[in-house]
Amino acid sequence: MSRRKPYLVGHQEFAALYRVDSKMVAQWLAPSRSVLDPSTALVVSGVRYWPLGFAARFGTTAARFRQVDLDVKARIVEEQGAGWEPDLGDELPPIVGQQEIIAMFHLPAQGNLATTIATGRFPQHDWVLSGSMLWLLETVLDAVPELRQSGRSVPWDADGEVVAALRGGTYDGPGSRVLTRGRHATKGL
Incomplete structure (x- = not known):
């Protein structure tokens, strides 16, 4: 059965939208930087994913303006096939x-x-x-x-x-949380 699915991005795709290394997205999420709010992401199998609409709009809402690469966005849409562009996580299906x-x-x-x-x-x-x-x-x-x-x-x-x-949206079993690594791991306990 074919379904129209929402366009999503992970860390690598999010970084590509702004032509930065994928580690930069993790830095934006770091509590010490607070550039990207972790609550904007959907957590699946312990990894964060964002609706493409939010990710593409992120650069205009950050304290330091970032220009989205429209060619990368178009490639993401093409790779994911027929779908739609959500902006918020609560718009997403399970x-x-x-x-x-x-x-x-x-x-x-x-x-x-x-x-x-x-x-x-x-x-x-x-x-x-x-x-x-x-x-x-x-x-x-x-x-x-x-x-x-x-x-x-x-x-x-x-x-x-x-x-x-x-x-x-109430699942709290395995994979429902991101396991924090690195120097911020102890701060999350």
Whole structure:
């Protein structure tokens, strides 16, 4: 089933929009700099992603004006296919990564999912952002009948409570938080 999906960016794509190194986005997020508010991002599998509309507008709202590279923006839109440009995270449909999928199906190990993906039995990802695969929740749920047919040792029964939490924006399981690294890690405790 083909769905129009929202255009998203990860750290690498966000950095490309402003022609800076991807480490710069992490610096903008640092509490000591407070250039980019972490709450503007959607967290999927422990990684931040932003709606393209917000990311493209960010340069005009920062204390120091930054010009977005419109060619990079056009390339991002082209790579992601038919979609729409959200500005706020609450406009986004439920999006999942591998950690949320493992929790949703109570998979015994990450290897179960990795093998299913590698053998082509899992639905095609909706995005690859900053090197990570992401899916619309509905893409994964629509594939459950096929997953059950091809599953040998995994029943592929989705946990209704996890699905409801993902749909309602209240999911707080594995992957729902960014694990802070570096010198700011101790400040987050």
